[in-house]
Amino acid sequence: MENKAYRGHVLTLPYPSLGHINPLLQFSKRLVSKGLKATLATTLFIHNTMQPPSSSSLQFDTISDGYDEGGFAQAESIHAYLNRMETIGSKTLADLIIKNKNTANPIDCIIYDPFLPWALEVAKKFGIFGAAFFTQTCAVNFIYHHVHHGLLKLPITSTPISIPGLPVLELEDMPSFISVPGSYPAYFEMLLNQFSNSDKADAVLVNTFYELEPEAVDSMSKVCQLLAIGPTIPSFYLDKRLENDNDYGFNLFASDSSICNNWLNTKLEGSVIYLSFGSMASLSNKQMEELALALKGSKFHFLWVVKASEEAKLPEKFVEEAGNKGLVVQWCSQLEVLSNKAIGCFLTHCGWNSTLEALSLGVPMVGLPQWTDQTMNAKYVQDVWKVGVRAKVCENGIVEREEIDFCIKEVMEGERRKDFQKNAKKWRDLAIKAIREGGSSNKNIDEFVSKFINS
Numbered sequence: 001m002e003n004k005a006y007r008g009h010v011l012t013l014p015y016p017s018l019g020h021i022n023p024l025l026q027f028s029k030r031l032v033s034k035g036l037k038a039t040l041a042t043t044l045f046i047h048n049t050m051q052p053p054s055s056s057s058l059q060f061d062t063i064s065d066g067y068d069e070g071g072f073a074q075a076e077s078i079h080a081y082l083n084r085m086e087t088i089g090s091k092t093l094a095d096l097i098i099k100n101k102n103t104a105n106p107i108d109c110i111i112y113d114p115f116l117p118w119a120l121e122v123a124k125k126f127g128i129f130g131a132a133f134f135t136q137t138c139a140v141n142f143i144y145h146h147v148h149h150g151l152l153k154l155p156i157t158s159t160p161i162s163i164p165g166l167p168v169l170e171l172e173d174m175p176s177f178i179s180v181p182g183s184y185p186a187y188f189e190m191l192l193n194q195f196s197n198s199d200k201a202d203a204v205l206v207n208t209f210y211e212l213e214p215e216a217v218d219s220m221s222k223v224c225q226l227l228a229i230g231p232t233i234p235s236f237y238l239d240k241r242l243e244n245d246n247d248y249g250f251n252l253f254a255s256d257s258s259i260c261n262n263w264l265n266t267k268l269e270g271s272v273i274y275l276s277f278g279s280m281a282s283l284s285n286k287q288m289e290e291l292a293l294a295l296k297g298s299k300f301h302f303l304w305v306v307k308a309s310e311e312a313k314l315p316e317k318f319v320e321e322a323g324n325k326g327l328v329v330q331w332c333s334q335l336e337v338l339s340n341k342a343i344g345c346f347l348t349h350c351g352w353n354s355t356l357e358a359l360s361l362g363v364p365m366v367g368l369p370q371w372t373d374q375t376m377n378a379k380y381v382q383d384v385w386k387v388g389v390r391a392k393v394c395e396n397g398i399v400e401r402e403e404i405d406f407c408i409k410e411v412m413e414g415e416r417r418k419d420f421q422k423n424a425k426k427w428r429d430l431a432i433k434a435i436r437e438g439g440s441s442n443k444n445i446d447e448f449v450s451k452f453i454n455s
């Protein structure tokens with residue numbers, strides 16, 4: 001029995017990968033704090049395989065991507081996965097809406113990931129308010145917008161590249177699908193297709209905050225009415241306004257946070273390098289070796305997340321020989337780690353969530369971008385937000401140990417260390433301000449809620 005009067009019922013539908021599910025999950029909790037009921041729909045496969053959050057303020061439900069047993073790994077190709085997800089996903093999303101229809105709280109808003117533009121068509125079919133939720137930065141999305149609308153012609157033949165509201169860009173700064181023509185065509189098409197029907201969305205939300213990329217937000221706002229609502233990070237790590245809101249969301253693997261905490265708590269402030277490459281990246285054997293040897297030769301402590309699937313790439317006896325200098329874990333609570341005072345820098349692939357988490361927690365970075373939006377994020381880390389450096393890649397595509405060593409020293413103890421720290425603190429303060437009562441993102445969330453309620 002529903003006994004609470006909600007202002008509306010929002011269904012949030014992320015693309016089924018960790019880096020998309022959790023930002024939308026965190027945003028859903030913010031909506032609950034505004035008096036809405038929120039249900040997060042994941043695929044059955046995700047629901048059955050990922051470690052679920054303990055979060056109680058949300059409801060969880062499922063749709064199907066057509067691969068209930070094996071998820072994406074079961075699909076013949078990226079293209080096949082996206083196609084089948086569109087067909088089966090549309091149908092099962094409609095079923096979910098119908099299932100809720102005669103309850104006390106029928107679904108009256110769908111916030112969908114524009115990686116799944118068909119979700120808007122389903123919402124429209126049922127006369128439901130449909131809002132797009134862009135997980136990546138405004139700058140990155142504005143580039144895809146330009147390509148989609150033919151404002152930026154590919155392949156790029158002359159550099160630097162000038163796009164209103166963005167810094168001057170070299171080819172290596174662009175998302176990899178553009179700088180490496182022909183790479184992952186199905187994903188590139190999906191990214192461009194985000195804009196295939198976004199002009200029909202009732203609202204466009206972006207997981208960033210205004211102060212972080214004001215020029216990009218202003219420029220993109222001229223072509224689409226967007227609202228920056230981030231950072232989508234539990235309240236405990238930011239404004240501390242929502243009660244018991246320290247839960248990060250779904251986890252790829254179970255992890256025991258006491259292992260990292262106990263180890264970090266024995267280390268001096270700012271003395272540890274934290275390394276992680278997110279949920280998807282798989283580094284080459286050579287790159288893993290270069291990283292390992294750089295860490296081995298460095299004087300700093302390190303905490304390195306090496307997923308089980310990557311462990312065999314570590315040099316023999318690496319973990320034993322590291323002793324108390326380094327801790328290697330298969331997964332951790334990243335927010336908890338980043339907020340530990342012992343962390344002096346984050347060596348990251350610059351996935352948007354990791355980057356935004358580091359900015360929001362005030363941690364300087366060394367960027368080792370791998371693909372997709374990470375190159376642009378690394379450019380911003382170094383040249384726009386000025387909170388760290390981007391490692392230089394050799395012609396063989398590898399960042400060599402000497403370069404890793406140089407970058408680590410630069411951020412941990414170099415002349416610019418104080419500036420990186422000062423800037424990191426500035427972004428943390430601005431992130432907290434943005435999400436607080438009266439802050440830019442908080443106002444935008446309120447604007448979104450009233451737009452939907454009054455629709």
Ligand SMILES: O=c1ccn([C@@H]2O[C@H](COP(=O)(O)OP(=O)(O)O[C@H]3O[C@H](CO)[C@@H](O)[C@H](O)[C@H]3O)[C@@H](O)[C@H]2O)c(=O)[nH]1
Pocket residue numbers: 018019020022135136248276277278279280281305330331332333334335350351352353354355357371372373374
């Ligand atoms: O041990 C770990 C390692 C990671 N994380 C979390 O996992 C998330 C990783 O997200 P992200 O940094 O965005 O990386 P990916 O998982 O690789 O995300 C994909 O999706 C993002 C959103 O589209 C893109 O920005 C990235 O480039 C793309 O690789 C973050 O929230 C981390 O806090 C943990 O909790 N524990």
